Amino acid sequence: MSQDANITSTPTVNDIARVAQVSLATVDRVLNARPGVRKITVDKVNKAIEDLGYVRDTAAANLARGRIYNLVFILPDTTNEFIRSLELEIAALTDVLKRDRTKITNMRVAAFDPMALSRAMNEIDPAKVDGVAIFGPETPSVRDSIARLRASGISVVSLVADIPSSERDHYIGVDNIAAGRTAAQLLGRFVGDKAGRILVLTGSMLARDHLERRLGFDEVISRDFPHLDVMASLEGRDDPALVETLLPIALKGARDVIGIYSSAAGNDGLVRYLDAHPEHSQLKIIAHELTPLSRMALGKGQFDAVISQNAGHLVRSAVRVLRAYSDKLPINSAQEQIRIDIYLKENMPLD
Amino acid sequence: MSQDANITSTPTVNDIARVAQVSLATVDRVLNARPGVRKITVDKVNKAIEDLGYVRDTAAANLARGRIYNLVFILPDTTNEFIRSLELEIAALTDVLKRDRTKITNMRVAAFDPMALSRAMNEIDPAKVDGVAIFGPETPSVRDSIARLRASGISVVSLVADIPSSERDHYIGVDNIAAGRTAAQLLGRFVGDKAGRILVLTGSMLARDHLERRLGFDEVISRDFPHLDVMASLEGRDDPALVETLLPIALKGARDVIGIYSSAAGNDGLVRYLDAHPEHSQLKIIAHELTPLSRMALGKGQFDAVISQNAGHLVRSAVRVLRAYSDKLPINSAQEQIRIDIYLKENMPLD
DNA sequence: GTGAAAGCGCTAACAA
DNA sequence: TTGTTAGCGCTTTCAC
Numbered sequence: 076m077s078q079d080a081n082i083t084s085t086p087t088v089n090d091i092a093r094v095a096q097v098s099l100a101t102v103d104r105v106l107n108a109r110p111g112v113r114k115i116t117v118d119k120v121n122k123a124i125e126d127l128g129y130v131r132d133t134a135a136a137n138l139a140r141g142r143i144y145n146l147v148f149i150l151p152d153t154t155n156e157f158i159r160s161l162e163l164e165i166a167a168l169t170d171v172l173k174r175d176r177t178k179i180t181n182m183r184v185a186a187f188d189p190m191a192l193s194r195a196m197n198e199i200d201p202a203k204v205d206g207v208a209i210f211g212p213e214t215p216s217v218r219d220s221i222a223r224l225r226a227s228g229i230s231v232v233s234l235v236a237d238i239p240s241s242e243r244d245h246y247i248g249v250d251n252i253a254a255g256r257t258a259a260q261l262l263g264r265f266v267g268d269k270a271g272r273i274l275v276l277t278g279s280m281l282a283r284d285h286l287e288r289r290l291g292f293d294e295v296i297s298r299d300f301p302h303l304d305v306m307a308s309l310e311g312r313d314d315p316a317l318v319e320t321l322l323p324i325a326l327k328g329a330r331d332v333i334g335i336y337s338s339a340a341g342n343d344g345l346v347r348y349l350d351a352h353p354e355h356s357q358l359k360i361i362a363h364e365l366t367p368l369s370r371m372a373l374g375k376g377q378f379d380a381v382i383s384q385n386a387g388h389l390v391r392s393a394v395r396v397l398r399a400y401s402d403k404l405p406i407n408s409a410q411e412q413i414r415i416d417i418y419l420k421e422n423m424p425l426d
Numbered sequence: 427m428s429q430d431a432n433i434t435s436t437p438t439v440n441d442i443a444r445v446a447q448v449s450l451a452t453v454d455r456v457l458n459a460r461p462g463v464r465k466i467t468v469d470k471v472n473k474a475i476e477d478l479g480y481v482r483d484t485a486a487a488n489l490a491r492g493r494i495y496n497l498v499f500i501l502p503d504t505t506n507e508f509i510r511s512l513e514l515e516i517a518a519l520t521d522v523l524k525r526d527r528t529k530i531t532n533m534r535v536a537a538f539d540p541m542a543l544s545r546a547m548n549e550i551d552p553a554k555v556d557g558v559a560i561f562g563p564e565t566p567s568v569r570d571s572i573a574r575l576r577a578s579g580i581s582v583v584s585l586v587a588d589i590p591s592s593e594r595d596h597y598i599g600v601d602n603i604a605a606g607r608t609a610a611q612l613l614g615r616f617v618g619d620k621a622g623r624i625l626v627l628t629g630s631m632l633a634r635d636h637l638e639r640r641l642g643f644d645e646v647i648s649r650d651f652p653h654l655d656v657m658a659s660l661e662g663r664d665d666p667a668l669v670e671t672l673l674p675i676a677l678k679g680a681r682d683v684i685g686i687y688s689s690a691a692g693n694d695g696l697v698r699y700l701d702a703h704p705e706h707s708q709l710k711i712i713a714h715e716l717t718p719l720s721r722m723a724l725g726k727g728q729f730d731a732v733i734s735q736n737a738g739h740l741v742r743s744a745v746r747v748l749r750a751y752s753d754k755l756p757i758n759s760a761q762e763q764i765r766i767d768i769y770l771k772e773n774m775p776l777d
Numbered sequence: 778g779t780g781a782a783a784g785c786g787c788t789a790a791c792a793a
Numbered sequence: 794t795t796g797t798t799a800g801c802g803c804t805t806t807c808a809c
Binding site: 085130131132133134135137138167171173174176253254256257259260261264265267268291295382385387391407408409410412414415416417418419420421422424425426 | 486
Binding site for chain 1: 785786787788789
């Protein structure tokens with residue numbers, strides 16, 4: 076096959092050593108910014124690197140180092156479908172990454188409990204871990220734990236819900252304000268010219284992702300669909316039973332509800348309620364996250380659209396980004412941008 | 427950092443050699459299915475591989491071989507924005523892949539010209555190339571060229587438009603029938619209860635992707651929106667000038683057009699026409715492919731939605747798949763599945 | 778049929 | 794401050 080077709084093969088450390096007239100060890104010291112090299116020698120080597128257009132072969136370097144990327148995911152231990160899909164993707168990737176010198180550890184901490192998350196982060200051993208991905212709330216204790224990890228050389232990314240006030244290296248997830256805007260635009264168009272009220276189902280207003288979606292939603296409804304009236308959020312705390320209890324009360328209190336925005340992980344309770352109350356089949360409903368349940372609801376016409384973010388993409392992106400930070404390599408921001416997916420029953424992926 | 431934290435490090439060829447009581451060379455022969463090893467020895471080695479749970483370190487293998495992946499993209503030489511975005515992504519990836527022992531060559535052939543494509547494919551030297559990605563029509567000559575490449579050990583993937591009757595290893599692109607269905611569902615909902623006619627703008631009915639979109643579109647309109655009447659396709663051959671000429675004729679001939687489905691690369695001519703004829707601002711319009719032009723049209727409200735496939739994802743996926751086939755490694759079909767993206771102005775990615 | 782040994786690009790003792 | 798050398802996991806001559 077194509078061994079080395081081109082005459083001028085890519086330069087290696089040996090070429091640098093030869094051109095700069097130094098030894099391999101010195102080249103290596105300069106490449107890895109290790110101390111103990113005279114400034115003048117450093118310059119000589121750097122010039123050679125520049126002249127030759129050298130790019131380091133990361134695979135060879137990792138082989139020589141015996142390097143293993145040790146990454147940790149910390150997720151809330153709720154059992155909703157979205158979290159489960161993240162877990163499945165992590166598990167799937169764990170196997171694939173064996174080929175790739177990367178080890179993933181999956182931790183769970185109590186949901187909606189910042190202190191539990193902080194404790195878990197504080198227990199991480201900097202000698203053994205290269206990067207951490209967390210999905211949790213934005214509180215002072217969490218911020219502190221992030222700072223502590225960063226200070227000990229560990230890269231940190233926030234997953235799904237951002238923690239912008241912290242020192243996290245990167246956020247992996249959608250722009251939740253834009254997601255809320257998108258939901259509003261779809262719902263507004265789907266209900267048509269009819270006036271009426273919109274019910275918003277959320278998890279917890281403490282969760283930044285939920286809060287942001289609501290903000291974006293309200294913004295577009297009031298701007299583009301002033302004939303619609305958005306009610307106060309129903310906080311279901313991602314608990315199906317709670318949602319199923321709260322829904323009938325809310326719907327009874329407002330007979331003119333014509334649409335629902337299920338902005339968090341309350342789809343379970345919502346669908347159960349809809350199944351039991353077919354009289355609400357006229358409601359236009361936009362939900363979040365494509366899961367087995369929401370697929371079914373889309374297919375049956377209970378949901379009109381689902382706003383989603385691809386769990387596989389989230390997890391793979393987190394791994395790529397953590398490895399890149401760990402190697403101080405650049406990241407491809409276009410590739411790592413998580414898109415706000417819109418699914419109708421027509422464009423649902425098969426699987 | 428995390429050098430080798432675990433006690434039982436992953437098994438290597440040395441371990442296999444030791445356990446099977448053979449030399450490294452023999453292990454290598456078995457691993458790579460090379461001849462000249464007695465059956466009994468092969469079995470011994472395979473047993474050791476099995477027992478140890480060995481997985482080959484591809485990076486180390488590639489290093490030792492001096493292997494370079496040589497991939498070729500063949501695209502039509504039209505200058506529309508979608509092709510251009512593919513080109514940009516290819517160019518961007520070309521740099522990144524230098525770190526990764528992968529060389530990409532980008533070829534262009536006359537558009538809508540199967541023979542030109544075949545000639546280009548036939549000129550490829552199997553000694554120098556590992557994989558080819560093509561975006562072109564499904565004709566006998568193209569099929570033959572694909573078969574020829576495959577026979578000489580080169581992997582082939584079809585890009586954007588499938589060639590299912592051929593021996594291509596894989597198709598990288600969206601399900602275009604589903605894309606057409608999605609466009610229909612959106613357009614149907616956006617026009618509301620109003621009856622009227624729908625104009626479909628296409629490139630060429632010879633192109634499988636265009637044809638399939640139309641099929642899916644008609645299916646959903648006739649099923650879910652029988653009050654809408656879809657007119658015969660306007661074939662713009664992806665030529666802005668032609669589209670701009672044909673459009674006014676079509677619209678004049680049918681005064682009751684209330685929606686347009688721009689299913690191919692005719693957005694350029696369409697937008698120019700809309701700019702010049704603001705009286706058509708009530709038209710509901712669904713177009714294909716998110717590009718600078720369609721972004722602008724979405725932002726201004728000229729387009730109501732854009733159906734798209736991510737060019738970066740297409741290109742990266744093609745590379746991953748071609749490398750995997752070339753190494754006879756499994757592919758992650760979930761990751762390689764190209765999604766049918768729906769964009770409103772609210773969920774357009776920033777960049 | 779099988780094995781010994783050198784080497785891919787890079788790193789890391791250990792000397793000097 | 795610098796250089797020599799062995800070795801990471803795998804492949805590949807070249808002997809035997």
